[in-house]
Amino acid sequence: MKKWLSTIAMIGAALFAFGAAPVHAQEEAVLDRAPDSSDNLASLQHGAQIFVNYCLNCHSANLMRYNRLTDIGISEKQIQENLLFTTDKVGNTMSIAMRPDDAKAWFGASPPDLSVEARARGKDWLYTYLRSFYRDPARPTGWNNRVFEYVGMPHVLWTLQGIRDAKFEMETDEKTGEKVRRFVGYTQVTLGVMSNVDYDSAVADLVSYLSWMSEPAQQTRKRLGVWVLLFLALLSFLAWRLNTAYWKDIK
Template identity: 70%
Template sequence: MKKLLSTLAQTGFASITLALALFAGPVHADDEFPLDRAPDNMESLASLQHGAQLFVNYCLNCHSASLMRYSRLEDLGISQKEIEANLLFTSDKVGSTMTIAMRPDDAKSWLGAAPPDLSVEARARGRDWLYTYLRSFYRDSTRPTGWNNMVYPNVGMPNVLWQLQGQRTAKFTDITDPENGEKIHRFDGFQQVAPGTVSRVDYDSDVADLVAYLSWMAEPEQKTREQVGVWVLLFLGLLTFFAWRLNAAYWKDIK
């Protein structure tokens, strides 16, 4: 009996520790280029709906999301008729997965590498990385696509949102490291050379909506999981308390 009660208590504390570790989420190492904090728009249906529209219009031409079905967008308050009218390609159906017509071999020959599936990209990269990445493209005539990126140098992907953001160049300054005398190519900011169709503030808002949708798509049940997780932690805490008190009551008369 003593061994059983001790095991229950230890299991309860271990379960709480494990659950807290799981809910803490992935830890990302610091990148060379500093990441901006992505706005948290996960609770806004309007932001998620706008992000879904941006994803279909700008990302789904080259990137697939094979783990997501169009019908799941109904969870965001988008009706089936709205999905069919605004978010479906001609050959797709509401129950279809978000795949693309471009073959991987063609993508590799055109872009140098097949674009990754974006179903769980937000979980792999993190929201801050995606938010900064989509706002860090600049014109680079040395690249095959004419574009480069500060977060992902020499990326094969062009800036698909350039019409919204406009065109920018990156300013660099060559300096000498006083400690070792090495030449450093220091980034000194972006310079706007052509305006986009939206302002800088509106573009950042659009990117935040897109990143929010990518985060939702990576785990549509995230909110439910977190809510259930709270109840699980409360249950484990209560179970641990009763196990501790029962153990104390069992051994109180034994010396």
């Protein structure tokens, strides 16, 4: 009996510490299609600027070196003068000064490295996520997200987008009969320095850069892939004609 009481007490303490599960279900957010700007150097350069100024404070990109930005048309001089905030050499990786222990204490978890985040999450997820923050006083950071509910990350781009509140309505699901919280829309509380169109375009540039950073050689790979397929097609045709010529007099 004492063992059972101890187990129940531990479960109760855990629920008290982490909070009870929500009594309603959250509808799944529909992902928006991210614009493809992977071959637009101006878009990639703008995305790199946003990444360094807003994301690199907390998120590292330890698999990426600053000098790889020359592949998208940014000179080493421009990198040193405008983008080199976390180190003094363009050959170094995009690391951050924040320690993982401090990050966990401040945000509840250490922010993930973004080197290959676009490949892990997908461009559409990132594009929708960065445009789905809303004000939530119940959260420690004051922010929540439609795509990633109860996210620990604050809205670092709020000065660009402005502050928004999300509107929800409770409905009963016809299939399950359970209460479901339906998203209705956003209410703009304060304006940002960008219009909605400009902000969506800036996020698209950032996502395009994150996608490029996850595989800087992807455009080269795609171009080489076309030539490889053409070579294999030609080789197959020649092999077929050779086979036909070899066997034509054999019955």
